[in-house]
Amino acid sequence: MKAITYRRYGGPEVLEYGEVGEPKVGPDSVLVKVVAAAVNPVDWKARQGYLDPVLDAVFPVIPGWDVAGVVERPGAAVTEFAAGDEVIGYVREDFLSRGTFAEYVAAPVRTLARKPRNLTFPQAAGIPLAGLTAYQTLVKALRVTEGDTVLVHAAAGGVGSMAVQLARHLGARVIGTASERNHAYLRSLGAEPVTYGDGLGERVRALAPDGVHAVFDTVGGDALTESVPLLAAGGRLASITDQAVLTHGGRYVFVRPDPDDLQDLTDIAERGALGVEVSATFPLEKAADAQRLNEEGHTRGKIVVTVGRES
Incomplete structure (x- = not known):
């Protein structure tokens, strides 16, 4: 699959676009086909090594914690989601390695909720973190x-x-x-x-x-x-x-994945009380430019990387 990776800490220039192996799906995870992944300040802070005191980096690292996509395959123990379900997720683990700036991500079910039906994939990707x-x-x-x-x-x-x-x-x-x-x-x-x-x-x-x-x-x-x-x-x-x-x-407050909280956000969005302004979108291969723009710190709303089909 195609993905963005970095093999050492540094600026946007360390980000590489290329082929990597498809992630393995554990019993409590699902394989998500990524449609959109939002950019957050933590992405470039992690890339620069600022999170090293609390999170180990297993290089090469695929950045990104936010995702909106479609379940491709559930793990053996998963009953919450089925193939074809549209989901959003804050896919954070206790180490840096398997992020969402890729065509697929193996996401633990504890990080996922149903995607709001009234939002596009780029908009929905801006909700989780x-x-x-x-x-x-x-x-x-x-x-x-x-x-x-x-x-x-x-x-x-x-x-x-x-x-x-x-x-x-x-x-x-x-x-x-x-x-x-x-x-x-x-x-x-x-x-x-x-x-x-x-x-x-x-x-x-x-x-x-x-x-x-x-x-x-x-x-x-x-x-x-x-x-x-x-x-x-x-x-x-x-x-x-x-x-x-x-x-x-x-x-x-240091945000944590919580499927119940995330589902509450989906429900609030579907009631029309929570929207997402997408200020800019970039294709996956231009993720370095997306991080550069986010690092400037003057963005209104969210910057989003689009990966698969757009909606």
């Missing part, structure tokens, strides 16, 4: 409920845009930070936009004089520090990028 990150932070770490006011940093990005929609689905009011060029987009998602940078605290206080009930930090650093005094009494703070959140009494 970003959607699970937003869902697990909002629901499990921040415990957002109806009537809360939630501040979401970098609200126009892949995770941020998911967080805005899910918080609105939970009945919360959302204030989202973004550049001015993305303010109309945030309003379309149901958020009240504020420009990040100097004076952010004053702009948020103008919208929420009594403070916000929860802060969802996707940036870290100054954004995290400046968020602490914006919390109302009893407010909750969570970050997906900066473990310094723990020193402020908040929660640090």
